[in-house]
Amino acid sequence: MDRIVRQIWQRVPVARISISGDIDQTRILDVLNKIENYNAFYCKEFLKKLIFYLEDKNEEINDELYEKLSELLSARPLNPTDTEVVSYCVVCKPGQGDQMIFVREAPNVISGLGTTGLRTWEASLYLSQYLLNSDQCDLSGQKVLELGCGTGLIGMALSKYHPTVKKVFMTDGDSQLIDNLPYNLQLNDIPVDSPKLHVSKLWWGEDGLPDSEINTIVAADVTYDSSILDDLISVIYESMTENKHSATLVTTAYIAATVRNENTIADWEKLLNMGTTDHIWEWSIMKPLKWEGIWYPDGTPEIRLYRLARV
Known part of the structure; x- marks a missing residue:
């Protein structure tokens, strides 16, 4: 899928999309028809920009673009708390097409109803793409536990x-978010009772791990507040040292952290150093994944991917 079409799927703000080169108008119209049910206003604004670009270049314009724009003239922007279905490209391999995940979320809500999990954060997209595309990460035959899964x-x-992950355990401490996950699973044709997937509530510091043979822990944007870091590090610490009722110790953890506050990140790395001092793990920051499929808004802070490997 070309870059422009991928940006449309991921609802990149229209003002940020740079249109250039050859344009497959039929293909773009097909994507917009699918998005229209969720955000007609976005489709209208994109079409206006596309038509202006084509007219300025004296390109021949498909009449269906004008017809679609006419149909959308009455579309209004979503309310800030409205939900929509956003598509995220998680795998992009030449000749195989893009592989997408669809998520119902409230993309304009930073925090609401006592949680930040109503929208998908940039670090979640980054970690998803890293786990699926990097040759530095081997999850073959692994049971993977996700902490703070949010939108999933x-x-x-x-x-x-x-293809070779043994099982994925999606967990979050917020029951409301857990209750919302079946809808997103259905959007992606993933059976709720899939033997490869388990969804459950996990409150850090209180609930035990959902399986006795977890191999790897993953989490994204769970380091946003220093007040929760002790509980987070305790889960990882115990999983690598003394899993209650566990037959297997966790060997690796991948934590994607957005650097919004230098003091918070310093607190996080201080806790990581304590684990190293105790000879529990060695930690490192992985090299960034180079891939044009990743798009972030202007001003998005640095995202660091931490790898903790049990000693």
Whole structure:
């Protein structure tokens, strides 16, 4: 899928999309028809920009573009708290097409109803793409536990597109988010009772791990507040040292952290160093994944991917 079409799927703000080169108008119209049910206003704004570009270049314009724009003239922007279905490209391989995950979320809500999990954060997309595309990460035959799954992007991506992952356990401490996951699973044709997937509530520091043979822990954007870091590190610490009722110790953890506050990140790395001092793990920051499929808004802070390997 070309870059422009991928940006449309991921609802890149229209002002940020750079249109250039040859344009497959029929293909773009097909994508917009699918998005229209969720955000007609976005489709209208994109079509206006596309038609302006084509007219400025004296390109021949498909009459169906004008007809579609006419149909959408009355479309209004979504309310800030409205939900829509956003598509995320998690695998892009030449000749094989893009592999997408669909998520119902409230993309304009930073925090609501006591949680930040109503929208998909950039670090979740980054970690999903890293786990599926990097040759530095081997999850073959692994049972993977996701902490703070939120809208479910990472767990669904692994469950659907990682051919050799043994099982994925999606967990979150918010029961409301857990209750919302079946809808997103249905959007992606993932059976709720899939033997490759398990969804459950997990409150850090109180609930035990959902399986006795977890091999790998993954999490994204769970380091946003220093007040929760002790509980987070305790889960990882115990999973690598003394899993209650566990037959297997976790060997690796991948934590994607957005650097929004330097003090918070410093607190996080201080806890990581304590684990190293205790000879529990060695930690490192993985090299960034180079892939044009990743798009972030202007001003998005640095995203660091931490790898903890049990000693």
